[in-house]
Amino acid sequence: MPVLSSPDIDAIVLSLKVAFTATLLSLPFGFLYAYLMTFFKFRGKVLLEVLVNLPLTLPPVVMGYLLLLALGKNGLLAPVLEPFGMRLIFTWKAAVLASALVGFPLLVRSIRLAMASIDTRLVQASRTLGAGSLDSLLTVILPLSRTGIVAGSSLMFARSMGEFGATIIVAGSIPGVTRTIPLAIYDYAGSPGGEQAALVLCAVAIALSVVVLLVHESLTRKLTRRQ
Amino acid sequence: MELSMAVYKRFAGGFDLETDFTVSGEQVGVFGVSGSGKSTMVSLIAGLVEPDQGEMVLDGVCLFSSERGINLPPQERRVAIVFQDSCLFPHLSVESNLLYGYRRCPARHRQIDVKALVSVLKLDGLLDRGVNRLSGGEKQRVALGRAILTNPRLLLMDESLSALDDALKLQIIHYLKRASEKFRIPYLFISHSLLEIRLLTDQVLAMGEGRVLGQTTPEQLARDRMGQSQVGYINLLQVEKLRKMGGLYVYRWGLEEIFVSAGDEEPMAVFELSSRDIILFTRHPEAVSARNLLKCTVMDTFPSGNKVGVELRCGHETLIAEVVVQAADDLAIQARNEVYAVIKASSFRRLS
Structure with a gap:
């Protein structure tokens, strides 16, 4: 029975931490974005839609490289980060950012599905009962998109656990710091005699993904039943 | 209640609505076949749809005026709607549904006692239930209660009885009349059923193709329509x-x-x-x-x-x-x- 070495446990904990933080960080934005796209008409909607969904089709490496350029010393975001002394590149925060960017479209998809199934007259009813639009958002739309929020979060969580391409560029593969499960497997696969360790981590990754996808599946079913 | 409405609204599909009337009374009907613009009128009064131009005044308060740039948002109009299919919040209990509007009503307007209303509408046994476990008639009673508890200046009944069978219809009519009289809430009752209009209102606006065709009594309307009606008077x-x-x-x-x-x-x-x-x-x-x-x-x-x-x-x-x-x-x-x-x-x- 092969056991997990201490660096492996570090990788698992880090993966969970990165995926959890990325999902949590994206949730408010994902919710607002879905709300905007479901209930409003505005100019440039299609463009925004394409931009947000780009990470679905774009190679993650491209996303990672663009992120690296943006966060680098002379990057686009440098003037924003510099005054706070924030250095993101090659830290676990960069891994979070990479995961958030790549997983965002998956999160939004489920939330939008849930929001589109809400009867608009329920929102209208709440408005005539004295609720302002923010009140209505929090007391009607939010609770009624709950299933979609949980489903989307679980999907994004799973995607973040598997994030590789963008992460390796922007965060590197520093053991104990930025080396998540996929990066560790990559390292094992490249070194002689690492097959056993790689397989163990593969098994962990499969187990985690199966659990998350089972949760997601049961929630999506609930959602379609309601529709 | 006095409502004057001189507005114009055009929709993308080509349908347009133009009204210019003043009506006062406590139990007013709006009668017309489907597609005549009744529901659009409801949305305009409630503030869910904005007119292209014109003016709407309810009891001396301007709800909308394109000239003066006024457009009160729905939550400030104090106009409640009871929809055809109740539109109760599925994630809330009966009690939370009932109190949704009540909690948002400013204290100075709160005149209706929750307990009194619950007893008038006979909702006592239902309060803890989820709304998905109610019958059609019960749902509509809860929707009526929820609307009344906002202490509205005007209650809009938008085909509220159309989905119910005759026996339930009469039951809700009875409750609506009792509640409206007891708590002094005027209503605008929108329906394509002449019978409902006759049972519930004492004057009526007849609508057709986005226009108000006339203002008359339900009795007169029924007599006028006798000749064309399949069932007579x-x-x-x-x-x-x-x-x-x-x-x-x-x-x-x-x-x-x-x-x-x-x-x-x-x-x-x-x-x-x-x-x-x-x-x-x-x-x-x-x-x-x-x-x-x-x-x-x-x-x-x-x-x-x-x-x-x-x-x-x-x-x-x-x-x-x-x-x-x-x-x-x-x-x-x-x-x-x-x-x-x-x-x-x-x-x-x-x-x-």
Whole structure:
């Protein structure tokens, strides 16, 4: 029975931490974005839609490289980060950012599905009962998109656990710091005699993904039943 | 309640709505076939749809004015809607649904006691339930309660009874009237059913193709429509059960006794009788198979399409019969004539 070495446990904990933080960080934005796209008409909607969904089709490496350029010393975001002394590149925060960017479209998809199934007259009813639009958002739309929020979060969580391409560029593969499960497997696969360790981590990754996808599946079913 | 509405709204599909009316009263109806713009009018009054131009004033408060740049948001209009299919919040209990608007109503406007309303609408046993475990009639009662608890200046009933069967309809009508009178809440009752309009309102706006065609009384509207209607004018008879005789039920209707085949054991009832099911004789017919022979006085006659409506007085009660123009001429029916109205026992249709 092969056991997990201490660096492996570090990788698992880090993966969970990165995926959890990325999902949590994206949730408010994902919710607002879905709300905007479901209930409003505005100019440039299609463009925004394409931009947000780009990470679905774009190679993650491209996303990672663009992120690296943006966060680098002379990057686009440098003037924003510099005054706070924030250095993101090659830290676990960069891994979070990479995961958030790549997983965002998956999160939004489920939330939008849930929001589109809400009867608009329920929102209208709440408005005539004295609720302002923010009140209505929090007391009607939010609770009624709950299933979609949980489903989307679980999907994004799973995607973040598997994030590789963008992460390796922007965060590197520093053991104990930025080396998540996929990066560790990559390292094992490249070194002689690492097959056993790689397989163990593969098994962990499969187990985690199966659990998350089972949760997601049961929630999506609930959602379609309601529709 | 006084509502004046002079607005114009055009939709992408080509439909446009233009109104210019002032109506005052506590129980006002809006009548029209589907597609006539009734529901659009509801959305405009509630602030869910913005007119292109014009002005809307409710009880002296301007809800919308394109000229003055006023457009009160829905939550500040104090206009509540009861939708056709209740639109209760599925994630909340009955009690939380009821209190949704109440909690958002400023304290100075809160005049209705929750307990009193719950008892008027008989919702006591339902409060802890989820809304998905309610019957259609119960849902609509909760929706009505929820709307009333916002202490609205005006209650909009948008086809609120259309999805219910006759018995439930009468039940909700009863609750709506009681609640509206007890808590002094005026309503605008929107419906394509002339019967509902007649039972619930004392004046009515007739709508068609996005315009208000006229302002009249429900009674007048029913008489005007008698000629074109497939079922004629529907007389509503409030009766009291007397006894059962053979296969027939005997009811008291004013000073008269009527014989009905579709009766039951309830002590009180409302029956519908079409103007088409009444045959008029100028002299006493010696032998007829129909079970009801009422001696009446003609009060008035009125034209409606190619028919003539005849308003009859039987005792203290009024009955509307219809005859074709030739028959009216042949029988020389005119006011103050005595006639006999013959009605089959099977012509009465029970409403409750």
